Amino acid sequence: MAGYVEMFRLGKTYDTLKGPAVIVEDFNLNMKQGEYASLLGHSGCGKSTVLMMVAGLCDITDGGVVVANHEIDGPGPDRGIVFQSPCLMPWMTAIENVLLGVDQVYPHATKQQRHDLSAYYLSLVGLGNNLRTRASDLSQGMQQRVGIARAFALKPKMLLLDEPFGMLDSLTRMELQEILLEILMRDKVTTMMITHDVDEALFMSDRVVMMTNGPRATVGAIFDIPFDRPRVRTEVLEHPEYYDYREKLLRFLEEQDHKKLKQEVAEHEAKKTENVNEEDSVCA
Numbered sequence: 001m002a003g004y005v006e007m008f009r010l011g012k013t014y015d016t017l018k019g020p021a022v023i024v025e026d027f028n029l030n031m032k033q034g035e036y037a038s039l040l041g042h043s044g045c046g047k048s049t050v051l052m053m054v055a056g057l058c059d060i061t062d063g064g065v066v067v068a069n070h071e072i073d074g075p076g077p078d079r080g081i082v083f084q085s086p087c088l089m090p091w092m093t094a095i096e097n098v099l100l101g102v103d104q105v106y107p108h109a110t111k112q113q114r115h116d117l118s119a120y121y122l123s124l125v126g127l128g129n130n131l132r133t134r135a136s137d138l139s140q141g142m143q144q145r146v147g148i149a150r151a152f153a154l155k156p157k158m159l160l161l162d163e164p165f166g167m168l169d170s171l172t173r174m175e176l177q178e179i180l181l182e183i184l185m186r187d188k189v190t191t192m193m194i195t196h197d198v199d200e201a202l203f204m205s206d207r208v209v210m211m212t213n214g215p216r217a218t219v220g221a222i223f224d225i226p227f228d229r230p231r232v233r234t235e236v237l238e239h240p241e242y243y244d245y246r247e248k249l250l251r252f253l254e255e256q257d258h259k260k261l262k263q264e265v266a267e268h269e270a271k272k273t274e275n276v277n278e279e280d281s282v283c284a
């Protein structure tokens with residue numbers, strides 16, 4: 001079934017000194033408009049590679065990505081990105097940082113309209129009183145709020161989040177998760193988020209997409225998360241199925257751990273045999 005966002009047979013091969021390395025292979029995912037999907041998998045499996053291909057910031061080797069009926073070919077304002085660190089211009093104010101993108105994407109809007117749009121999203125993330133604060137004077141959590149406002153202000157069709165709360169303390173992280181969900185309820189932006197946090201994935205997502213280990217990482221399992229929206233953290237945590245879902249996600253990751261270990265042992269054994277064979281042929 002076609003989706004609002006379609007990733008079809010997506011693959012990425014990097015050229016490395018040891019030759020081509022197939023990192024992601026045959027990655028297929030369709031998303032409905034307004035859906036929130038999290039991408040979970042072990043470190044180094046290829047999550048950021050998938051996200052960067054969807055963002056158009058990394059060349060696609062195989063397959064493709066369609067967003068709202070357009071096959072992507074490089075980055076564009078239809079896809080907003082929030083990284084772990086927001087990378088603001090430290091000498092600019094919060095609103096100037098948001099305006100940087102807004103001015104480019106809405107060149108025909110009036111100055112006042114661009115200002116109002118930027119101020120609107122900054123106030124939604126709780127920075128209504130800090131529009132004129134220099135980015136360097138904002139805390140890490142506040143800077144990340146600017147990063148989120150900057151992404152939403154461009155009115156993207158899709159939001160791509162690469163561990164957006166990874167560098168924040170747990171209180172700020174929970175607060176920002178809730179703010180993000182609130183804005184998403186209004187704007188209905190299709191969202192893909194990378195996270196290492198099972199609880200974060202369960203709280204935020206409609207579906208959790210589990211990736212297999214690399215190389216040749218792909219979709220290993222997809223879990224539909226049934227909790228009602230709007231989500232209230234205590235209700236989600238008290239949901240009778242919460243710990244069943246948590247267990248399923250953790251079990252998948254554990255299974256991948258075992259596979260990885262087995263794979264490493266097999267590779268080690270193969271290398272040993274190779275070395276012995278080489279030594280034998282030198283002696284002969």
Ligand SMILES: Nc1ncnc2c1ncn2[C@@H]1O[C@H](COP(=O)(O)OP(=O)(O)OP(=O)(O)O)[C@@H](O)[C@H]1O
Nearest residue numbers: 014015016023042043044045046047048049050214
């Ligand atoms: N430009 C590149 N050239 C060669 N290999 C790369 C390149 N970029 C990433 N890789 C490799 O691709 C694999 C996947 O990297 P990626 O960053 O996508 O993983 P990840 O799942 O997002 O990791 P993490 O969870 O640690 O952020 C890694 O083995 C990495 O070393």
